Amino acid sequence: MTDMFATRITPAEGYAVTITSRAEYVTDWAVRYFGTWWNAERVDAADVDGPVVVADVDSGEVAALTGRVTGGQHAEVVYANDRMLYAVNGDGVVRAVQPDAGMAYRWEPGQRRMTVFATEETAVATAAARLAREMVRGQLLHDGWQILHSSAVTRPDGSAVLSLGDKGAGKTTVGFLLARAGWGLLANDRVFVRVEDGAVRILPWPAAAAIGFGLLDAMGLYDTVRDRLRAGEQMHPTQHQRVTDALLADQREPLWKSSGRELKPQFFPDQLDTMLGMRLAREGRAAALLFPRITAGAVPAVSDEDRTVEDRDFFNAQTEDRYPDVFRLLPTGRPTAGLADVLANLPHQALVLGHDTAANTALLEAVTDRLL
Known part of the structure; x- marks a missing residue:
């Protein structure tokens, strides 16, 4: 019998998902991806219970599921930037395939079991981590948590500063600069938040981090990344080959796609710590809010802009454009009221x-010293 490997992720007490696989590469990937942020640890596969993602390389299963889905009535969406075909039976079991990516999925809600098959290891490892995160997301949202578009950093006492703003406002920059100054990095783009005992508790949203050449160079980190890459360290697989080539060649000018979007180095969450020296934090309590705005050539200064927490700062299933809720993991009701008022105060x-x-x-x- 082939050995099974398992990694359990536990973002907070009462919430957990386990990833199992015949390939240790897959479960090691989960340890690396969720790590400190979501308390990922290797466990004995024989002791697994509760929600589980079973992920393996198996081209035969991919072919079988593809035939089953395409042979009957099905719907089509774009999921993780690839075409997905899916069908739901009367028991709520969802079968889905991505023929162009060699991926196949089966979600069994009664057993809380997600099965993922792919034709190669990196694809199945990334899919397993993504779906485990979605399952945890569903658990948290069902329990009254909400997702905020924000970076967050914490002090040793757990007090946290949230940075909010529109895309490109500087949320990530604020988080990274304070993390480099000794704060704990709780998240660089999104956080889970919930009111508990009158305070706002914060949990991280693990994700790969994109950092532009300019910010890397300004923080004094470009040389470190270049040297680690030259020594053979692998970046996150979503990194474009042009970025890898530029780093290896010590080219520091920003790179752009024809669409006008910047191509950036992509880091595994653990590399924020091991490569970039940003200590990761597991949770915090919101103590202050920052609303940054980056302006080329500006002298850094406080602003009298009257900005507060708004609906656009919250993330919901309707604003998700990469991972539609094909597997019906998320609640459909409205979020708990009152959180925005607590944050605004x-x-x-x-x-x-x-x-x-x-x-x-x-x-x-x-500013943070004054606010706290």
Whole structure:
């Protein structure tokens, strides 16, 4: 009998999903991806209970599921940037395939069991991690948590600063600069939040991190990334080959797609710590809010902009554009009211940031000291 390997992720007490596989590569990937943020640990596969993702390389199963889905009535969506065909039976079992990507899935809600098959290891490992995260997301949302578009950093006492704003406002930059200054990095783009005992508890949303060449260079980290890559370290597989080639060649100018989108180095969550020196934090309590706005050539300064928490700062199933809820893992009701009011009553400050990393960091440290 082939050995089975297992990794359990437990973002907080009462929430857990286990990934199992015949390939240790798959479960090791989960340890690396969720790591500190979601308390990922290897466990004995014989002791697995509760929600589970079973993930393996098996081209025969991919072919069998593809035939079953395409041979009957099915719907079509774009999932993780690839065409997906899926069908739901009367018991709520969802079968789905991505023929162009060599992927196949089966979700059995009664057993809380997700099975994932692919034709190669990296594909099945990334899919297993993504679906485990979606299953945890469903657990948390069912229990009254919400997702906020925000970066978050924490002090040793657990007090956290959330940075909010539109895309490109500087949320990630604020999080990374404060993490480099010694704060714990709780998240760089999204967080789970819920009101508990009158305070806002925060849990991270593990995800690969994209950091542009300019910010890497300004933080003094470009050389480290280049040297680690030259030594053979692998970046996240979503990184474009042009980015890898530029890093190896020590080319520091930003790269752009024809669409105008910047191509950036892509980091595994654990590399934020092991490569970039940003300590990861497991949870925190919201103590203050920042509303940054990056403006080229600006001198970093506080702003009198009257910004508060708004509906657009919250993330929901309707705003998800990459992972539609094909497997029906998420609740359909409205989120719990009151969270925005609690957040709005926290100390807060709008900021204008420039491109001088040292000056930005000095302002952020001064403002957070005052707010806390």
